[in-house]
Amino acid sequence: MANLSPGSFFLQTNGNSNPAVASAGSLKPIVVSGNPPTFVSAPGRKIIAVGDLHGDLRKARSALHMAGVLSFDDQNLWTGGETVLIQLGDILDRGEDEIAILSLLRSLDIQAKMKGGAVFQVNGNHETMNVEGDFRYVDSGGFDECTDFLEYMSDSDDDWEETFSGWFDVSERWKEARSMSSSYWGPWNLVKRQKGVIARSILFRPGGPLACELARNPVVLKVNDWVFCHGGLLPHHVAYGIERMNKEVSHWMRGLSENDSSPKIPFKATRGYDSVVWNRLYSRDMPDLQDYQINQINSILEETLQAIGAKAMVVGHTPQITGVNCKYNCGIWCIDVGMSSGVLNSRPEVLEISGNGARAIRSKRDRYSELQAVEYT
Incomplete structure (x- = not known):
């Protein structure tokens, strides 16, 4: 492995190294293996995990402020230094600012790498549903944003990276211009809806611009000795191979196939x-379970963690009425709190992993409140 200066970001893809130099920091470089990323070594980094966002930009910003990685002004600057931020999927559906959130996270990732940090996203079931063309849960404003973004792409002279990461800064102006237009049709006009469906299909179909953007993300990510996925990892997933699953999902989203037929949807993931993005085994309310069920689930979890070499797993997918919490001797952290106004409209909470400890935190009147803290041996 190449020798890199402290604070640099080293990306290893399919056996090839592609270093992206970052500003000097006090920690050893982050090393990422797999394409999409599957295994990450981030020595000494604080890790922040954020759950399902479902198109709610205001709540997403609040969660990122709370995590200490986003500036409070309008500059949208990365303030996390060498922190590693992980978002656990379900950015899509039930809200009107989905692409803006994706764009913001991309912009923060670019900035974070220059500071010795990184931003990772894990695809959830709503990401895979949209690539399949399942738009059942798309908000009317989500269709509108797709129409605007497709037009914005056509008008842009920049390359994809600049166009995509820049959308966050202009999306609100496009939304305001649309609502003030004399030709604005209102949320349920059928012609407008059809236009939005077509735009979304172009953007998210396998091989489409946003499907290819999602293809950069894994469905399972192991950072140090923690594993992150949207629904939950099981022993047979590990046996199948998490890097294999990540590659299969990525190829499908990119519209790639080994033959002339359409790429097959990766079933296990x-x-x-x-499947990895739909599994709710670990996130069910424990009062609803019998003792023997709890013991069975705990046994499955222990087998999974041992097989992948992790101390704990972090999942989203299932809104937790009680907020961020851990189960099964804190082998599982459930961090979907339903913060989006399209879900439970609850107060944002995040998980912070630092050293040998993990804690759930939330904002209360602009002050951070620790909800639960656990030390790992």
């Missing part, structure tokens, strides 16, 4: 109740 994206389909079925026990």
Whole structure:
């Protein structure tokens, strides 16, 4: 492995190294293996995990402020230094600022790498549903944003990276201009809806611009000795190979296939109740379970963690009425709090992992409140 200066970011993809130099820091460089990223070594970094956002930009910004990685002004600057930020999927559906959130996270990732940090996203079931063309949960404003973004892409002379990361800064102006237009049709006009569906299909179909953007993200990510996924990882997933699953989902989203047929949807990762993005085994309310069920689930979790070499797993997907919490001797952290106004409209909370400890935090009148803290041996 190449020798890199402290604070640099080293990306290893399919056996090839591609270093992106960052500003000097006090920690050893982050090393990422896999394409999309699957295994990450981030020595000494604080890790912040954020759950489902579902198109609610205001709540997303609040969570990022709370995490200490986003400036409070309008400059949208990364303030996390060498922190590693992980978002656990379901950015799409039920809200009107989905692409803006994706754009913001991309912009923060670019900035974070220059400071010795990084931003990772894990795809959830709503990301895979949209690439499949399942738009059942798309908000009317989400269709509007797709129409605006497609036009913005056509008008832009910049390359994709600049166009995409810059959308966050202009999306609100496009939204305001649309609402003030004399030709604005209102939220339920059928012609406007059809236009939005077509735009979304172009953007999210396999091989489409936003599907290819999502293809950069894994469905399972292991950072140090923690594993992150949207629904939940099971022993047979680990046996199948998490890097293999990540590659299969990425190829499908990119519209790639080994033959002339359409790429097959990766079943183990994206389909079925026990797939990685749909699994709810670990996030069910424990009072609803019998003792023998709790013991069985705990045994499955222990087997999974041992197989992948992790101390704990972090999942989203299932809104937790009680907020961020851990279960099964804190082998599982559930961090979907339903913060989006399209879900529970609850107060944002995040998980902070630092050293041998993890804690759930939330904002209360602009002051941070620790909800639960656990030390790992």
